[in-house]
Amino acid sequence: MAAHKIAIIPGDGIGTEVVPEGLKVLDAAGRKFGIDYEFTHFDWSCERYKDTGEFMPKDGIQQLSGHEAIFLGAVGWPGVPDHVSLWGLLIPIRREFDQYVNLRPVRLFEGVRSPLAGRKPGDIDYYVVRENCEGEYSSMGGRHNRGTEHDMAIQESVFTRRGVDRVMKFAFELAARRGKHVTSATKSNGIIHTMPFWDERFEEMKKAYPGFKTDQFHIDILTAHFVQHPDWFDVVVASNLFGDILSDLGPATTGTIAIAPSANLNPEGKHPSMFEPVHGSAPDIAGKGIANPIGQIWSGAMMLQHMGHQDAHDAILKAIETVLKDGGPKTPDLGGQASTADLGSAIAEVVASS
Ligand code: ATP
Numbered sequence: 001m002a003a004h005k006i007a008i009i010p011g012d013g014i015g016t017e018v019v020p021e022g023l024k025v026l027d028a029a030g031r032k033f034g035i036d037y038e039f040t041h042f043d044w045s046c047e048r049y050k051d052t053g054e055f056m057p058k059d060g061i062q063q064l065s066g067h068e069a070i071f072l073g074a075v076g077w078p079g080v081p082d083h084v085s086l087w088g089l090l091i092p093i094r095r096e097f098d099q100y101v102n103l104r105p106v107r108l109f110e111g112v113r114s115p116l117a118g119r120k121p122g123d124i125d126y127y128v129v130r131e132n133c134e135g136e137y138s139s140m141g142g143r144h145n146r147g148t149e150h151d152m153a154i155q156e157s158v159f160t161r162r163g164v165d166r167v168m169k170f171a172f173e174l175a176a177r178r179g180k181h182v183t184s185a186t187k188s189n190g191i192i193h194t195m196p197f198w199d200e201r202f203e204e205m206k207k208a209y210p211g212f213k214t215d216q217f218h219i220d221i222l223t224a225h226f227v228q229h230p231d232w233f234d235v236v237v238a239s240n241l242f243g244d245i246l247s248d249l250g251p252a253t254t255g256t257i258a259i260a261p262s263a264n265l266n267p268e269g270k271h272p273s274m275f276e277p278v279h280g281s282a283p284d285i286a287g288k289g290i291a292n293p294i295g296q297i298w299s300g301a302m303m304l305q306h307m308g309h310q311d312a313h314d315a316i317l318k319a320i321e322t323v324l325k326d327g328g329p330k331t332p333d334l335g336g337q338a339s340t341a342d343l344g345s346a347i348a349e350v351v352a353s354s
């Protein structure tokens with residue numbers, strides 16, 4: 001099989017520390033399962049932005065477009081406003097490559113303590129499917145009457161039938177391979193145009209999946225259920241904003257956000273998809289070599305799954321499980337004293353000997 005062309009963007013802070021561990025584990029899986037890669041490294045980061053005034057070069061999207069996948073660490077650094085890294089890199093990539101699904105698994109592992117009292121592995125095991133290209137994160141709107149007492153801001157949300165249907169379909173197809181249960185996040189009592197539309201499309205999509213369990217909750221009570229009844233969920237589908245919130249809350253209930261991966265998917269594979277941990281660049285611990293690399297490593301596993309290597313994905317997941325459960329090295333966020341490299345190497349070794 002031809003080598004998979006993968007763009008590597010370590011980014012900032014601990015992104016540059018966890019990406020090498022992700023690559024270590026990808027290499028181990030590659031050797032084990034006969035998968036070849038062709039990696040190209042890009043130094044796009046806040047450092048580059050400070051030097052050149054831009055996050056990526058003008059033809060950055062074009063440079064990435066020849067790749068099958070993008071493996072990203074984290075971008076963002078104190079002194080560079082958050083919206084610069086978001087709108088200078090992440091959002092253009094998500095939109096230009098039509099990565100309309102942001103997929104985030106939420107799972108409690110044995111050996112990691114949930115902040116939710118009494119929760120065991122198996123109680124928390126679901127996916128958040130977030131719409132990633134439209135919705136509340138739009139550039140439509142503006143500011144009016146600045147500096148006067150009539151100062152105001154308008155932000156418009158855009159929900160299209162095509163955009164809503166395709167993310168809902170993805171959620172149902174995912175649920176078909178799991179517990180055949182889809183939950184929709186809404187707020188149609190307060191948001192009276194877009195959210196009733198979202199509900200209508202959910203009702204319509206349900207018809208194509210007879211025998212599925214479906215339910216919907218307003219986002220406010222849904223966040224409470226994530227905390228009080230995480231065992232209720234299998235696949236949760238949500239708009240861009242609601243999905244963003246749910247997919248930070250979910251991983252937080254599993255003990256550490258450092259473990260959580262995410263996939264920005266163009267499911268049809270027409271364009272590259274992007275795989276990155278949920279966590280950010282963590283300036284508070286950057287440079288110390290103590291960041292937990294599991295979110296990055298699991299993101300790599302999702303990348304392999306997307307590229308058709310289910311067996312390699314499963315082996316990496318199993319290795320993460322084994323190392324967490326069997327008293328392997330633990331970084332400080334997991335209550336141990338191991339380094340980023342210790343934990344990465346331990347997982348790579350289990351993959352190699354699996
Ligand atoms: P962003 O805006 O880029 O999402 P953030 O401000 O939400 O970033 P993070 O960088 O994710 O924040 O960090 C939040 C907290 O979690 C910090 O205290 C950080 O040290 C910790 N943290 C994040 N990632 C890891 C990791 N991989 N290992 C250990 N701790 C982490």
Ligand code: MG
Nearest residue numbers: 248278279280
């Ligand atoms: Mg964050």
